[in-house]
Amino acid sequence: MEMTTIQCNCGAIKLELIGEPLAQLYCHCDDCQAVHGAAYVPVAMYRISATRLVAGEPVMWKRKATPRATCGECGTRVFAEPPGMGIRGVTALLLPKGMFKPTAHMQCQHALLPIQDDLPHYKGFPAAFGGSDEQMPW
Template identity: 45%
Template sequence: MSTSTDIACACGDVRVRLEGAPDIAFYCHCDDCQAVSGGAYVSVALFPKSAVTVLRGTLETWKLRALPRHRCARCGIQVFAEVTAFDQIGVNGARLPPGVSKPAFHIQCRYAVNPVVDDLPHYADAPTDFGGSGNTIGW
């Protein structure tokens, strides 16, 4: 059985359908996410590109640094980003219904401005299967 989740921008012009569950979810503390979100860290859920369908609305693409980001042309709210290194789409976990995104670890903790103490692994950069060193830091 396949389930899907629809997410929308703030004004409702853009609606995007996500098929199935995220491949993985985590909290990212990198300075890129901080700059874009205005927050200390972001909850990220990764979906395969094939799972993402734009149902309606106009998206425009922009970049702060490396990642192409897609925002509503009307209200300017980011709907998703392309995580090009993994050929996946990153969705802010806060836009998903409760329980869909289950973050498994924290990444880019070396940039953290607001450490979060919990039972999850805290990677200085990223796990080895995400191209990182796999080193964790203690908070």
């Protein structure tokens, strides 16, 4: 089984990722926007059971609804854990170079601007994560 270890910017928190992500996408939700101060955020989704903290103890901090595992030293948001979904959305900026291969944009109902690319632009969550697969007109 493929293993990937990621860490926060200062290295205090290390998270092991087991196997391939369930999905990789850009999240445009207003929660990610508020937390990251960005228009949208690259995310790699893993089942909670496919992730293992191997160093440090993150603070489960939240700005709106979704708790974010945050390094108390450097402030890096290592992953988000949306309540009741059994998944962790790992901040894909922390993955090794070349590993992030997004297949969609989600939560585009909150998008700051339309994005022009060949990926699907889901209004909410994709069907695989409890949404409808409904897409934006752009």
